[in-house]
Amino acid sequence: MMNNLYRSEEASARGDAAIIVISLFFVGLLIVAFTSNPIATGTQPGERAPIFTAQAYNGNGWETFVFDDLLTPEWSPNSTGDAPWIAVEFLDTDCGYCKKSAEDVGNWAEQYSSSVWTGPEVIFIAVAVEFVADSSRAEIKEFRDSYEHTFAYVDDLDVDIAGDWGVGATPSYFLVQPDGIVAWNSGQASNSIGWDAVSEEVFSLTDYTGDNYIELNEAIEQLTMKYGGGTQ
Amino acid sequence: MNEYAILSFHAAIILFGVILMTPLGESVGGFLANKWPSTSTKRGRMLAGLMLVCTGGFTVSAHTLWMHNKLSEGTSVCSGNSILNCDGLIGNPEYNTVPFINQPWGLLGMVAFCVLLWIVITVAKEPLAFATPTFLKAGLGATIAGLPVIGLLVSYEIKEGLICPFCTTAHIANIIAMVSFFVLLRMYESDEWAPELKNTRK
Numbered sequence: 001m002m003n004n005l006y007r008s009e010e011a012s013a014r015g016d017a018a019i020i021v022i023s024l025f026f027v028g029l030l031i032v033a034f035t036s037n038p039i040a041t042g043t044q045p046g047e048r049a050p051i052f053t054a055q056a057y058n059g060n061g062w063e064t065f066v067f068d069d070l071l072t073p074e075w076s077p078n079s080t081g082d083a084p085w086i087a088v089e090f091l092d093t094d095c096g097y098c099k100k101s102a103e104d105v106g107n108w109a110e111q112y113s114s115s116v117w118t119g120p121e122v123i124f125i126a127v128a129v130e131f132v133a134d135s136s137r138a139e140i141k142e143f144r145d146s147y148e149h150t151f152a153y154v155d156d157l158d159v160d161i162a163g164d165w166g167v168g169a170t171p172s173y174f175l176v177q178p179d180g181i182v183a184w185n186s187g188q189a190s191n192s193i194g195w196d197a198v199s200e201e202v203f204s205l206t207d208y209t210g211d212n213y214i215e216l217n218e219a220i221e222q223l224t225m226k227y228g229g230g231t232q
Numbered sequence: 233m234n235e236y237a238i239l240s241f242h243a244a245i246i247l248f249g250v251i252l253m254t255p256l257g258e259s260v261g262g263f264l265a266n267k268w269p270s271t272s273t274k275r276g277r278m279l280a281g282l283m284l285v286c287t288g289g290f291t292v293s294a295h296t297l298w299m300h301n302k303l304s305e306g307t308s309v310c311s312g313n314s315i316l317n318c319d320g321l322i323g324n325p326e327y328n329t330v331p332f333i334n335q336p337w338g339l340l341g342m343v344a345f346c347v348l349l350w351i352v353i354t355v356a357k358e359p360l361a362f363a364t365p366t367f368l369k370a371g372l373g374a375t376i377a378g379l380p381v382i383g384l385l386v387s388y389e390i391k392e393g394l395i396c397p398f399c400t401t402a403h404i405a406n407i408i409a410m411v412s413f414f415v416l417l418r419m420y421e422s423d424e425w426a427p428e429l430k431n432t433r434k
Contacts, residue, residue, distance in 0.1 A: 013353075013354050013358040017354040017357060020353055022346075025343075025346045028290065028342055031294070031298075032297050036301035036302050038300070051325065074306075
């Protein structure tokens with residue numbers, strides 16, 4: 001009987017200790033939850049775009065490209081300033097649709113970085129992947145030069161960055177806010193959803209062209225001008 | 233408040249725990265014995281000290297989880313030009329989550345130190361229980377299992393050329409806990425664990 005009583009007390013000690021520890025754990029978790037508002041890393045509107053570092057061709061040669069360097073973490077919709085937005089295109093140099101849209105993308109890159117554009121500057125970057133057929137840095141260089149693009153082409157032939165960004169087809173476009181939050185993703189089931197940085201909710205973009213598809217330029221014009229535009 | 237001032241709170245809890253476990257703890261334990269009589273014995277001081285070490289490890293882990301969340305919001309919490317920089321590690325998506333389960337390291341630390349704390353409190357409440365050596369071995373095993381994890385995190389620090397002082401404090405707490413569990417196990421095997429029983433037997 002004494003033995004049973006003894007064992008019973010042991011169980012009580014474990015139970016008491018468990019109550020103390022579980023309480024402590026949840027108090028800690030609640031303090032963290034109430035004092036922070038974490039943002040997931042991903043490519044859906046409202047998520048933080050995955051950062052990357054890779055080699056990029058900028059017209060003069062291959063140099064290290066750090067996506068993080070383009071970001072302005074202190075940006076807020078109320079103080080648009082001259083912080084640039086970032087348009088990211090994932091392309092394959094062997095993809096027909098990428099070739100077809102290359103001229104438009106080149107024009108948009110010029111248009112949204114020029115002083116004619118009243119909105120904030122948009123920096124374009126292309127991430128070259130290898131989905132369709134064998135590709136190479138020489139092909140990337142040739143593709144960029146043939147369309148007279150002036151923006152950087154990032155080498156992602158090992159599709160490492162594409163994997164992080166959830167890109168399964170090309171061309172895919174993303175518009176990233178200056179603080180690194182994805183504002184628009186062309187690869188969503190409905191690509192007309194943009195991110196409102198003020199209300200922190202998604203909203204529907206207007207389809208100007210009536211083709212039931214939001215192009216990158218439509219997303220840029222609606223999203224970058226949403227907060228009163230910016231300065232060049 | 234400066235992040236290092238906050239870090240010193242966590243470090244102070246761990247340091248007090250270490251002091252309690254050392255010979256210095258005998259004089260400190262004298263002050264505590266009125267409120268917590270168990271601290272009048274060496275075993276009691278060791279267990280109380282280990283509880284504080286685990287608590288400090290838990291609070292600093294919770295703090296790194298908070299930092300992880302704040303960094304995802306785009307806020308800087310512990311950056312600087314020196315080698316001591318948490319932002320570059322806790323804010324680096326390549327390193328800031330546990331492989332396979334994809335959860336922040338801070339959360340793993342909170343869970344680990346809670347488990348250790350549960351073991352220590354259970355042993356402290358029932359030091360003469362049959363399961364005590366099993367619990368002490370489990371604690372020792374758990375802290376030893378933490379060593380490869382610490383090794384992995386230190387390798388990230390070496391790779392980035394940065395040191396995260398908050399993470400390092402949690403690592404130190406785990407190592408102190410490991411040594412303490414080892415000492416407690418040795419103590420259990422000796423007469424020091426329950427000298428009162430030894431006297432009774434006489």
